Amino acid sequence: MNKKLFKQIKNEWKPNLWLFIELFLVSVVMWYIVDYMYVKMTVYNEPKGFDISNCYLVELGQLTDKSDLYNPKDTNPSIHINELCDRLEHNPAIEAVGLGNNSYPYNGSNSSTFFKYDTIYAEGWILNRVITPGFIKVFRYTGINGETPEQLASKFEGNNLLVTNNIFKDKIKGGAKNIVGKKVIYGGDTVNTHYLAGALVPIKYSDFIEVSLTPSILKALAPKDRWMGLELCVRVRPEYDKDFANTLLKESQKRYNIGNMYISNVKSFDDIRANHISKDWNHFKLFIWGMGFLLLNIFLGLLGTFWFRTQQRRGEIALMKSFGGTNKSVYMRLLSEGIIILLLATIPAIIVDYNLAHADITENYNGETFEIVRFSFSLISSCILIALMMIIGISIPARKAMKIDPAVALHEE
Amino acid sequence: MKNIFIQTYNLIRQDRLYSIINIVGTAVTIAFVMVVIMMYDFRISDIAPEKDRSRYLYTDMATTYIKTDHSDVSETGLGRKAFNLLTDNIDGIEEVTWYSKTSKSLCGLPNSNKTFSYFVRPVASNWFSFFEYKFISGRFFTQEEYDSKRWVCVVTRKLAMFLYGTTDVVGKDFNINFFPARIVGVIDDVNSIFQTAYADAFIPFSTQNEDNQMSRRDGLAGMYFGVLKFKDGADREKVKEEIYRREKVVNNLGSKYELKINRLFGHIDYTFFRGKDINASLVYSALILMLLIVPAINISGMTHAQMQKRESEIAVRKAYGASNVSLMTKLFSENLISTLIGGIFGYIISCIIICFCRAWLLGSGEVDISGITFGDGILLRPILFLAIFVVCIVFNLLSVLLPAWLLMKRDIASTLKGE
Numbered sequence: 101m102n103k104k105l106f107k108q109i110k111n112e113w114k115p116n117l118w119l120f121i122e123l124f125l126v127s128v129v130m131w132y133i134v135d136y137m138y139v140k141m142t143v144y145n146e147p148k149g150f151d152i153s154n155c156y157l158v159e160l161g162q163l164t165d166k167s168d169l170y171n172p173k174d175t176n177p178s179i180h181i182n183e184l185c186d187r188l189e190h191n192p193a194i195e196a197v198g199l200g201n202n203s204y205p206y207n208g209s210n211s212s213t214f215f216k217y218d219t220i221y222a223e224g225w226i227l228n229r230v231i232t233p234g235f236i237k238v239f240r241y242t243g244i245n246g247e248t249p250e251q252l253a254s255k256f257e258g259n260n261l262l263v264t265n266n267i268f269k270d271k272i273k274g275g276a277k278n279i280v281g282k283k284v285i286y287g288g289d290t291v292n293t294h295y296l297a298g299a300l301v302p303i304k305y306s307d308f309i310e311v312s313l314t315p316s317i318l319k320a321l322a323p324k325d326r327w328m329g330l331e332l333c334v335r336v337r338p339e340y341d342k343d344f345a346n347t348l349l350k351e352s353q354k355r356y357n358i359g360n361m362y363i364s365n366v367k368s369f370d371d372i373r374a375n376h377i378s379k380d381w382n383h384f385k386l387f388i389w390g391m392g393f394l395l396l397n398i399f400l401g402l403l404g405t406f407w408f409r410t411q412q413r414r415g416e417i418a419l420m421k422s423f424g425g426t427n428k429s430v431y432m433r434l435l436s437e438g439i440i441i442l443l444l445a446t447i448p449a450i451i452v453d454y455n456l457a458h459a460d461i462t463e464n465y466n467g468e469t470f471e472i473v474r475f476s477f478s479l480i481s482s483c484i485l486i487a488l489m490m491i492i493g494i495s496i497p498a499r500k501a502m503k504i505d506p507a508v509a510l511h512e513e
Numbered sequence: 514m515k516n517i518f519i520q521t522y523n524l525i526r527q528d529r530l531y532s533i534i535n536i537v538g539t540a541v542t543i544a545f546v547m548v549v550i551m552m553y554d555f556r557i558s559d560i561a562p563e564k565d566r567s568r569y570l571y572t573d574m575a576t577t578y579i580k581t582d583h584s585d586v587s588e589t590g591l592g593r594k595a596f597n598l599l600t601d602n603i604d605g606i607e608e609v610t611w612y613s614k615t616s617k618s619l620c621g622l623p624n625s626n627k628t629f630s631y632f633v634r635p636v637a638s639n640w641f642s643f644f645e646y647k648f649i650s651g652r653f654f655t656q657e658e659y660d661s662k663r664w665v666c667v668v669t670r671k672l673a674m675f676l677y678g679t680t681d682v683v684g685k686d687f688n689i690n691f692f693p694a695r696i697v698g699v700i701d702d703v704n705s706i707f708q709t710a711y712a713d714a715f716i717p718f719s720t721q722n723e724d725n726q727m728s729r730r731d732g733l734a735g736m737y738f739g740v741l742k743f744k745d746g747a748d749r750e751k752v753k754e755e756i757y758r759r760e761k762v763v764n765n766l767g768s769k770y771e772l773k774i775n776r777l778f779g780h781i782d783y784t785f786f787r788g789k790d791i792n793a794s795l796v797y798s799a800l801i802l803m804l805l806i807v808p809a810i811n812i813s814g815m816t817h818a819q820m821q822k823r824e825s826e827i828a829v830r831k832a833y834g835a836s837n838v839s840l841m842t843k844l845f846s847e848n849l850i851s852t853l854i855g856g857i858f859g860y861i862i863s864c865i866i867i868c869f870c871r872a873w874l875l876g877s878g879e880v881d882i883s884g885i886t887f888g889d890g891i892l893l894r895p896i897l898f899l900a901i902f903v904v905c906i907v908f909n910l911l912s913v914l915l916p917a918w919l920l921m922k923r924d925i926a927s928t929l930k931g932e
Contacts, residue, residue, distance in 0.1 A: 118814030125807055164722075167691045209588075288584065349628075364619060364690060365630065382873040393545050394807060397538070401811035404534045408818040 105436055115405060119438075120445050122401055123486065126394050127442075127449035130482035132462065133391045138478050139463040140384055146311045149264070149303035150205050151240040152369035154195075154341045157204060158188075158332040158348070161364035174359035178327035183358055185234075185332070193340035193347075198235025199321060199330045202228075205239060205369070206306055206376035207331075215267060215317055216285040217296075222267045227305065227316040228287070230325075233257065236318070238335040244277045244299045252298055260297035261286055262318040266311070275299060286319065307373070308380040310465065328361055333369075344368075395489045402438060402493030410434070410501040417501050418509035427502040434498045438490045446483055453479065517843065521850045531819050535812060535848075536855045542808040543859025543904060546801055548866050550900050552874055553797045555706050555891065556784045562644040562703060562710040565742055568607075570752070571709075571778040572599070572739040577730050580764075580771045587734055588775075590614070594732030595772055599759050600739055605747030610643040612636045613721055613736040615712050618690045622676060631672055633689055634712035635721045635736075641667070643742065644710045651683035651698030658697075659717045664689075666716045667698040689716065705885040706875055708784060709740060731768035753777050805904070809911035816848065817916035827920055828928040837921045844917040849909045856905040864892050 109116055162177050163170045181199070188197045202209045213228035214221070229235075233253035240249045244265040256262060261284065265275035272278055277299035286294045305314040321330075336344050345366040348356075352363040410417065417430055456462060457470040465474070525532040559566050575595070578586040590613065591599070600609045613635040621628035637643075638659035654665045666689070673682045673696070686693045694716060703711045721736065743749060756777060764771050776782075785793035820827075827840060864887075867874060871885045 115814060115818055118810060118817065122807060122810040122814065125810070129803060129807070161690055163691060167693075169691065362691070365617065378873070385870075385873055389545075393541070393804065396541060397808050397811055400534050400538045400541075400808075401814065404531065404538075404811070404815035405818065407530055407534075408815070 105433065105440070109437060109440060112409075115409070116441055119401070119405055119441050123398075123442050123445035124449050126398060126486060127446055127482060128452050128456075130391065130394055130486060131449065131453045131478050132456065133387050133394075134482040134485070135457075135462050135474065135478035136387055137384070137391075138474060138481075139465045140308060140380070142465065143310050144307050146304065147301065148205075148307075149241065149301045149311065152205055152373060154336045154338055155238060155369040156334050156336060156345060156348075157367045157369065157372060158334060158363055159365040159367065160184075160328045160332065161362050162328065163360040163362065169357075171360055177359050177361035178329075180358040180361045181326050181328050181330070181332075182323070184356060184361065185232075187356060187358075188332075188334060189234075193336055193344065194334050195337045196234050196237035196335040198232050198238040198333050199326060200229060200231035200235045200333065201321065201330055203231050203235065204331050204333050204372075205304070206373045208376070210305070213287040213317060214285075215263065215287075217268070217272075217279050217282060220268060220271050222263075222315065223269065225314065226267065227314050228319065229316050230319045230321050232321050232326075235333065236262075238333045240335075241303060241318075242301050244275065244301055247298060252300070255297040256318065257320055259286075259292050259294045260320065261294050262298045262300055263296060264302045264316045265299040266302045267315040267317070269312075269315075286317065306380075307377050312466065391485075395485060398486055398489040399493045402490050403496055406434060406438070406494050407497040407500075410497045413501075414504060414509045417504050418506040421504065422506040422510065430502050431495075431498045434501065435491065435494050438494050439487060442483070442487060442490060446479075450479065517846050518850070521847045524847065525851065528819060531815060532851060534815060535851050536858065538808050538812050539852050539855025539905075539908065540858035540862060542804060542908060543856045543901065544862035544866065545804050546904050546908075547860055547863035547897070547901060548874070549797060549800055549804065550904075551863065551867055551892075551897065553793075554897065554900075555875060556708075557781055558894075558896070560707075560891065560894075562646050563707045564645045566780040568743040568745075569709075569780045569783075570606075570741040570743060570749070571780070571783045572596075572737075572741070572756075572774060573778055573783070574775055575734065576773045576775060577734040577770050578773075579769055581769070587730070589734045589736065591737040591739065591772075591774075592730065592732040592735030593737060595763055596735070596737040596739060598763050599756055599774070600741060603741075603752055603755055605744050605749075605752040605755075606741050607744045608639065608643055608742045609739060610637045610639050611718065611737045611739045612640070612709070613718060613738065618714075619688070620672065620676070620714070621688050623686055623688055623693060628688075629675070631713040632711070633666075633714045633716060635718040636715050637718050640715065643740065646703070646710075647701040649680050649699045649701060651696070653698055654717055659719050662717065662719045664692050664694040664716065664720055665697045666694045666714050667700055668696055668714045669700055669702045669712075671702050672713045673699050689714065692720075702886075704891070706891075730770045731766075733763070733768060733770050733772040749779070805908055805911060809908060812912040813914075813916050816913060817919065820844070820916050820920050824920065824923060824928045828923070828925045831925050832929065840921065841914075841917050844920075845909065845913050848913045849905070852905045852909040852912075856901050860897075860901050867892070 160181075165172065185197050185199065188194055202211045211228040211230075212225050215226050216222065233256045236253045236256060237249045241252060241262075242249060243252055252262060263276050265277055267276050276296065280296050280298055282296055284294050284296050286292075300316075300318070302311045303314070303316050304311045345368055348366050349363065356363050417425075420430060420433075453475070454470075457475060460469050462469045465471070557566060563569075572591060574588050575591050576586060576588050578584065596611065600606070615632045615634040617630040618633040619628040620631045620633070638654065638656045641653035649670060651667070653667055654663070658665050668676075668682070670680055673680045676682070676687050677685065680699050682696050682699060685696050687696070688694070694714075705711050741752075743752065756774070760772065760774055781793050785791075786796075830840060868887060871887075875885050
């Protein structure tokens, strides 16, 4: 049976060649798409290290003398920032209030710094998050040993630093948690002595950026450095989180306009996140569409090709049936033909895929574009997807073929 | 000609399934290709208000840092001093305008507690001659108003309707972030497809306290984002070189800060892969090629199978003296008809896709996504129909040429003998 099948595939090599080339091309492109999606989803599913549920960004503005409400005596509205934080903390709806500089999640801006312990440098882009202790509670950063945000916040003052555990990559076994309490060097600061107060669960920069690429340092924001250009973030108690942004804006004119400083906008972090990742997300969606397009083509191509094939082979199928072939065997024979061509086309596709992966054309993950598990996963999944489409495409003409009445078909001949 | 139509009609009728697959396959292909073409076209074509996109040059973010140790790095727009020094009187530049990034600002009527967020863009005084907006009433602010930092503004129909329920609002006031601003002009809504020209309200750039910014970093960093317009036929590389030359001059003025213009973008690089070294035209061409080739192989495989049924017909025609070229032309035109039918469906599908998915196909972070509209005939521009026609011809060529050629190669005698 199998020998005959191969012989038949060989005899009809012309139409099969078309199928072969198409499947080969599609295999390569599908593999690329699945590989891209695999990497993106893996990164997306990494633990984030922060929690933005019920969090809001409070944006501040400053009145100028053009406004009727302007108070000419208040020349430096920034000094009211502590007062504002204080008032917000007393709002029963608000659980925590934090200030930070280039620090909140899904931020378009960032700052970087240097970090060193003894003779060991932290390499790469080290995010410098200068924040108040409240900030830790707002985004619920947690310690690598299970410390709660509250415990971390209580240790976080003066020259005590917190770093994410992955800051030294593999240079310190077990990560930064093993040097907690030790003296460290922060930025270019040679005047002050800094101590490491704790190691954190690694914090992601954004959903589609690998956590390993953005190790962070948390540094306490000195009271004298507080001004209204900072990011004011609040965490709302879940039971109060209904239309919070509008409620706060409405209350703000009465309760939170201090001097010439006012609350200009309140943004939910869900929106900030959606906005921030929209580009990556759109890109991702384009790949899904591309994948759908290819699968649809496979479906149409096999539907067409096998439709003609079953028409041409009416007599043959009728003979097969009259010699005891069952519906199932007719169906399996047609299907095996398709699958064998797919497997044949996959062989050159693997070679091309392998070379593409080594040519750094695919997405980078963990600093690699080729990794055997990822490669096999993408290859097998794309193959399965194509095979599924194939089964659907072939099934329709095959069902028709199964219905052939041997007597009628042979009579026609 | 008539014969071709009749035969095609009959062929379609005879082989329904083949025709359906052929037309559906073509329609899907053309739909996807057209979506890609539209995504590209809407963002790069010269369409009013951004009527000279092909001649724009953008100064994007600039980096400033302390010269000696490269510390205190900041990425912002350009400062006034740097911007003027870099862009004043360059040979090959026709006009220079600038803006500051839009942000959602609170807009509301005086004496009303209700405020709503709208996109307000601070712009230069020549903004409205640089871009081409449709004025409904009023005027743009004048150079005098700009220089004296008056809070005047031009609003879109949408904002005027929202605030006052009428477009007859010239001379009325409303608050932008609690500052009373006087409306001097009303323009038609701006489609959010135009990343630079889009906003709900425009105010003079000079109201943005740029002098405050001047003091920081010696006037190098600030909030100037420039759009420069090349003269027709200007040597663009030379202009860029001149700007980079001036950058050096700026850095020799004795400031402790150094300025680095990250990149100067032409419109295509600016709108697609800003800051990445990817050639957008290349990416889009490759995408279109892939979208065409896979289905073309598909259809040509089927056409090949279908044409084999017609071997004897072709052989008879040949026997009576038809040339290969005339037969190929015939097969090509027959198939072109079904391709064009597919093309029309494809275009309709592509319009539906682009309308439904406009937010993520065309949106960018700095605009109001709901403002992406297709009301102004943007989907019916002749260039798009030309594109469909060209795509159909190319697709047809790809899918028919090979099977038709294989058919021509067959020996007539053996076909007619029935071998």
